[in-house]
Structures are given as structure tokens and as C-alpha cells.
Amino acid sequence: MKKSMVNRVIRFYVDGFKSMTIGKTLWLIILIKLFVMFVVLKIFFFPSYLGKFDKPVEKQEYVLNELVQRAK
Numbered sequence: 086m087k088k089s090m091v092n093r094v095i096r097f098y099v100d101g102f103k104s105m106t107i108g109k110t111l112w113l114i115i116l117i118k119l120f121v122m123f124v125v126l127k128i129f130f131f132p133s134y135l136g137k138f139d140k141p142v143e144k145q146e147y148v149l150n151e152l153v154q155r156a157k
Contacts, residue, residue: 102108138144 135144135147138147
């Protein structure tokens with residue numbers, strides 16, 4: 086019974102998406118905005134500070150030093 090309910094819900098959304106006209110354009114806009122927010126902004130505004138270290142111990146020491154310095 087649960088499987089048939091899940092199938093009906095999935096078919097409901099698939100059929101609804103197929104019959105959309107302007108909705109597909111709106112979903113495309115939403116996906117482009119999400120791509121910009123998560124990919125482009127991360128590249129330019131959130132640099133990887135730990136990428137310059139090779140060993141996990143070096144990363145741990147860097148994080149520890151940053152936490153201690155900011156706590157002072």
C-alpha cells in the first residue's frame with residue numbers, strides 16, 4: 086500500500102511538471118540563482134584557508150591558532 090502511495094505522489098509531481106508552461110522557466114531561473122549563490126559566490130568570496138596545508142596536523146594547528154587569536 087505504501088509503495089502505491091509513493092508511486093501516486095511521484096506521478097502527481099511528474100505529470101504536474103510536464104504540464105507546466107511558465108513554471109519550467111521559473112524553475113530554470115531558480116536553478117541558475119542557486120548555481121550563482123553556491124558556486125560563483127563561494128569561489129570569489131569564501132577562499133579555502135586550509136587548502137594551503139598538506140597534512141591534517143598542520144590544519145589543526147592553524148585552526149587552533151586562529152581560535153586562540155580571535156578569543157583574545
